[in-house]
Amino acid sequence: MIQKQNIIIVKNLVKKFGIFVANDHLNFEVREGEIFGFLGANGAGKTTAMRIICGLSLPTSGExxxxxxxxxxxxxxxxxxxxxxxxxxxxxxNLTIRENINFFGGIYGLSRTEIKTRTTNLLEKLQFTHAANKLIREIPLGWMQKLAFSIAILHKPKIAFLDEPTGGVDPITRRQFWEMIYEAAEQGITIFVTTHYMDEAEYCDRVSIMVDGRIEALDSPAKLKEKYAAESMNDVFLKLARIQLHESV
Amino acid sequence: MKTIIYILQKEFIQVFRDKTMLPMIFFMPIIQLIVLVNAATFEMNSINLVVVDKDLSTSSRQLVNKFKGSEFYHLKESTFSLKDAEDQILHRKADAILHIHKGFEQDLITENNGKIQLLVNAINSTAAGLINAYTTMIISSYNNQVRAEMINMIQARPVKQIKVSTSFWYNPEMNYKTFMLPGILVILVTAIGMILTAINLVREKEMGTIEQINVTPIRKHHFLIGKLLPFWIIAIFELAFGLLIGKVLYQVPFVGSIPLLFLFASIYILVALGIGLLISTLANSQQQVMFIAFFFLIVFILMSGIFTPVESMPYWAQKVNVINPFSYFMKAIRMIMLKGSGFFDVLKEMLSLFVYAFIVLSLAVWRYRKVA
Known part of the structure; x- marks a missing residue:
């Protein structure tokens, strides 16, 4: 095989809440090792689909x-x-940084020594060593996000799902956060990230754009911009949303 | 197994870091045991009695003196007008009226039959029942005295009488505190176990951390064991702490076996925790937990037999009590503490609770979903 293997395969995913269709026949694949951006407006059904793929919720139908x-x-x-x-x-x-790392390491079944070395590495990398015994509620939001991401990949998973990880943080922290994502991707972790910041979409290898429960576009940012004759991902998104608007009127 | 230890570790850190938790664990039993045990008593200490003595004879005075001599009665007033006396009851200044008709002594001697009227304020029917019983006891003791005297006058030798001597088993001094303390302890242990468990789990829902747990490969039963065990330990500690307070403050006797009580409690607490867990699967916020728990607690407590004996409840209510965990422990703790009942005496209750715990925990575990 020339192409990398598909690590996530979604076929005809449908999720209904009563008569409301949150996910309407989604079809897509995520390749091993890529950064996959899962975009869409608020309420487009991103989080619903992501929770199903993570096993937090069951689909109505689909493979x-x-x-x-x-x-x-x-x-x-x-x-x-x-x-x-x-x-x-x-x-x-109400747990400290160290206690949180320890707890999640523990329930993922890491050994004591593994937890210890990974904690030390993680704290050093984030430069949190001095604050290891601070309670989470006492640290700034940006720190929390970085820490939450580090803990989510503490057990070295194959795929990391990030649901709007940069919501509410400043541009510098967002930049640093994306550096962390790249680093994780380099270690071979596939990244599946939802966001509604279109500038972040540019950082992804491929993106899908959801509108009203359906995937309207799926390709690399460069190809999408070409296809929709847009300057930026923001324009691509607006164009797609506009088409929708016209159709529904 | 290892994951359980990590959960336990986390739970204990959180419990002891929580500023409301420690006061709840230590002050709640102290306050409940001091206030409730003293306050929740059925002993009538000062019955306000109004005497309407229209006879004013030796016999009527003797009878009134009997009441004066009793520590339970407070002779509020003597009047000749029944209307006045009724007003006293109406204005809640008196609890009962003793009405002695004119000619009471004469009737007693000539017809061997004196009539007395007792009027009781029965808004609180329990209190009224007690007043009636106390008063009847005093009057009948007076009656015996009168009969003995009259017969002696005629026969000039002592009459043979049947004397009833009463001894109260298991609580010889009829001490209400001895009766109440175990009951209050049951409520305490249940409330702590049930509410803390439910709140703890719902708090994870509120914070959103439950998602983070559900996305891990943690086994459902490992997680729940890790969640329940801390509160099981706290509830057991609570029982020990409460018993110690009972011993120090009230010198409550402990006739039976302490290990047996704790064995029983350890099964009972599983039921309380199971109900808490079940509530947490039904509720999405701490307010909802409190509301549901409040409902359960009120119904269960009032039907448990803490104040009124289960045996005197209507038949259907006794049947309903089958699902009331309080009633089993309420019965058993008093049996063990006051009566000294052994293992086989409480075995039936213990087995029932065991089945109960199994059912309620299975139901809760089944209701608890890692996937929505």
């Missing part, structure tokens, strides 16, 4: 394989191979 495992039968095996950083901040605010 999904993650890291070679089936979403219906092998959810626990999938969970062993993925890291997840949610939109809602998900470290324990």
């Amino acid at each position: 999904i394989k993650v890291a070679g495992f089936d979403i219906y039968k092998e959810r626990e095996k999938i969970k062993r191979n993925i890291g997840y950083m949610s939109q809602k901040f998900s470290l324990y605010p």
Whole structure:
């Protein structure tokens, strides 16, 4: 095979909440090692689809394989191979940085010595060593996001799912955060990231754009810009959204 | 197994770092045991009695003196007008009226039959029942005395009487505190176990950390064991702490086996924790938890037999109590502490709770989903 293998395969994913269709027949693949941007406006159904792929929620119908495992039968095996950083901040605010690392390392089944060395490395890399015993609720949001990401990949998963990881942080921290994402990708971790910052879309290898529960476009940022004759991803997105608007009127 | 230790470690750090948790664990039992044990008593200490003595004879005075001599009665007033006396009850200044008709002594001697009227304020029917019982006891003791005297006058030798001597088993001094303390302890242990468990789990939902847990390969039962065990330990500690307070403050007797009580409690607490866990799967916020827990606690506590004996409840209510975990422990803790019941005496309750714990925990584990 010339091309890298597909690590996520989604076929005809449908998720309905009552009569509301959150995901309308999604079809896409994510290749091993790439940074896959999952874009869309608020409420387009990104988080819903991501939660299904992570095994947090069951689809109404569809065929999904993650890291070679089936979403219906092998959810626990999938969970062993993925890291997840949610939109809602998900470290324990009343535990210290060190205690959080220790706890998540522990439940992913790392050994004591592994946890110890990885904690030291992680703290050094983030330059948090001096603050290791600070409670999470006392540290700034930017730090929390970086830490949450580091903890999500602490157990060296095959895929890291990031749900709007840079929401609410300043541009410098966002830049640093993306450097961390690149670093993780270089180590071979596939990155699946949702965002509604279109400038961030430029950093991805490939992006899909969701509008109203459907995937309207999927390609590399360069090709998408070419196809829609747009200057930036922002324009691509606006054009797609506009088409939708016209259609619905 | 290793993951359970990590969860336990995390839970204990969080419990002891929580500023509201420690006061709840230590002050709640102290305050409940001091306030409730003293306050929740059925002993009537000062029954306000109004006497309407229209006879004014030796016999009627003797009878009134009997009441004066009793520590339970407070002779509020003597009046000749029944209307006045009724007003006293109406204005809640008196609890009961003793009405002695004119000619009471005469009737007693000539017809061997004196009539007395007792009027009781029965807004609180329990209190009224007690007043009635106390008063009847005093009057009948007076009656015996009168009969004995009259017969002696005629026969000039002592009459044979049947004397009832009462001894109260298991609580010889009829000490209400001895009865209440175990009951309050049951409530305490249950409330702590049930509410803390439910709140703890719902807090993870509120913070969103539960998502982070659900996306890990952690086994459901490992997670739940790690979540329940800390509160099981806290509840057991609470029981020990409460018993110690009972011993120090009230010298409550402990006739039975302490290990047996703790064995029983350890199964009972599983039920309380299981209900807490079940509540947490039904609720999405701490307010909802409190509301549901409040409902359960009120119904269960009032039906548990803490104040009123389960045996005197209507038949259907006794049947409903099958699902009331309080009633099992309430019965058993009093049996063990006050009566000295052994293992086989409480075995039936213990097995019932065991089945209960199994059902409620299975239900809760089944309801708890890692996937929505």
